[in-house]
Amino acid sequence: MRQLRSLPALVAVLCALAALLVGAPTAQARSAPVLQPQGLDEAVCTDTPLRMTFDRNVQLGTSGQLQVHHADGTLVDVVDLADPGTYQKSIGGALTDYGEVHRWFYEPVVLDGRTASVHLHYPLDPRQEYYVTVDEGFFRGEPAIDDPQTWRFRTRDHPAAGASRLTVDQGGGGDFCTVQGAVDFVPQHNTQDVRIDVGPGTYREIVYVPQTKPHLSVRGSGAGRTVIGYPNNSVLNGDAAMSDVPARQSYCPRRVLPQPDRFNCWRAAFGVDADDFRLADATIHNTTPKGGSQAEAFRGNGDRIVLERVRVLSYQDSLRLQGRAFVTDSYVEGDVDFVWGTGGVFVQDSELKSLGTGYVSQIRNADDGPGNVFLRTRLTRAADVPDGSVLLGRIDSRFPGSQVVFLDSPMDAHIDAVGWGLTGFDCAAGERLRFWEHGSTDLDGHALDVSGRLPCSRQLAAAEAAKWRDPGTLLDGWDPRTSE
Incomplete structure (x- = not known):
């Protein structure tokens, strides 16, 4: 009986051996890729x-x-x-x-x-x-x-030279398969408006727009349909990676803050050093995991940069803007300094979501220089972020004249009652600091108790707040709402 029960297995082995001898395919045969x-x-x-x-x-x-x-x-x-x-x-x-x-x-x-x-x-x-x-x-x-x-x-052939409209489709149906391919096609020292339409899909690439290519507009097919991003960060392409690279091959161009900005321009998923740049209807995602070092999703380092209907996703340093910029109807998430840079930057009708304990902003600007204004911008949090665990902003002693203004902005209870933080100095040395606020509410629209705010921060009077609601006040007369 034992021999009979083993007979089917023996037959299977013999058949497999016979198949090998005659070259017939077996269950283990591999297909060509x-x-x-x-x-x-x-x-x-x-x-x-x-x-x-x-x-x-x-x-x-x-x-x-x-x-x-x-x-x-x-x-x-x-x-x-x-x-x-x-x-x-x-x-x-x-x-x-x-x-x-x-x-x-x-x-x-x-x-x-x-x-x-x-x-x-x-x-x-x-x-x-x-x-x-x-x-x-x-x-x-x-x-x-x-x-x-x-x-x-x-x-295939390239589009006609001087084309003012380019298309990107990762499936191959556009002029280019990558966003960078379209940017590269734009001529050096470009003088005309060029629109790059990006189709639905996830574009896993580092994108960089040099300062020699102004007047570009990149438009996705909707923030939920077009995603551009990469796991770029300081370890891969920032301070940690550049420490042994000669300065001639590593120092950032167009540095606003020459000393701290030596290498940190290279670590963004999407970086722009050009003027007159517009990004709309797309998600920019730096896929570096939590704790994976500083990792901008979008870095704008030019004049007159506009972001509209975009989602900016990362953890530390998600959105960095240096120079005049305007952000509207957008969403930014992160945990530490996830909106940062210099200024002036005007953000309106948007949402800033804290993914962990930390700081919403770190804005570094010169004394009396423009900082950041947030108008009607909701401050929300992930479900596991505790009450009182996040500050509106912080700054260190190198930038004692920095400016951050929140106007008419709803805030969840994760924002600490003190509101603001100082590193390396205190309010006695912060007389030039411009941490300002007006009309802050909870998410239900009830006025917040701001009596516990940092002593050298200030609640603006109604007339002062009205002045700063106008983007032209911060942006030196440039009104991005009328430009397209």
Whole structure:
């Protein structure tokens, strides 16, 4: 009886052995990966990522190369797992304060289950044919792709030179597949308004707009549909990462505060050093996890920057604006100094959500220089943020004339009764400080008890508050509500 019960198992083993001997497929046979882009019938964006989808979850190896070649065999780009230099690239033609090319650290290969996405160091040339080779072991346990005919594709032409409207679609249906690809197409020293429409989807990329490309407008398909972001941060591309990089290759351009701003311009998911920039109808998400260091989602370091109907998501330092800026109908979340920078910045009809104990703002500006005004801006919190655990703002002794103004703004009970914090000095040395407030309420609209506020903060009179409700007061006559 025991022999009879084991007979089916023995038959299965013998059948599997027979299949191996005759070359028949077994349950363990592997399928070739699906390659994208693939084929010459339909041309693709010059900034297309390369994707391989396997029949199982995939892991990177520890050595080997992926190479991109022109049709004639000329090497165009290479990702070498054994060479850390291939984990860096220039973005947006960024130049340091010394005029030298700055290179960002980034992930050239991103794994997501069964799919590997390869992000090249440079956009490809238009109207060209390419093929890709992959060394054996580049992906663990995967064979090589070494036949030039296996993975071939061609690129489409660029839009007409001087185009004032560009489209981005990660699926390949636009002029470009990435936001940065569209920004790169705009000519240096641009003088005309250029609109970049970004389709629905999640765009996992660092975006940088250099100061030589003003007059850009980036518009998503809605903050719930277009998400642009990256896990960029100080450890990857900020002070911690730049400590051993020569100043000529690392110092930030257009520094508002020369000493503290040496390296911190490179750590944002979306950075703008250009004037006259507008962002609308999109989410900007720095996906650095909580505690993962300073990590701006959006950094604006130009004059006349407008954000409207946007969501800005991170933890520490989520939104940084330096120079005149206007934010309306938007949402910002974070925990420590998640709105910060210099000024003047006018924020209206928006929501600032605290994700943990900490500080809503840290605004650093010169004595008598413009700071930040928040008008009709709701201060909310995550469910686990305790009462009295968050300050409206803080500042240290280097910036004793800083200005932060909250007008007609509802605040949940997570805002501490003292309201404000000072580091390294006290109110006796804070006579130039402009921590101002008027008309603060709870979320139900009832007037707050502000009697416990920091002694050197001030409640504005009605006439003073009326003056600061006008963006032109803070923004030196620029009224962004009339510009489009």
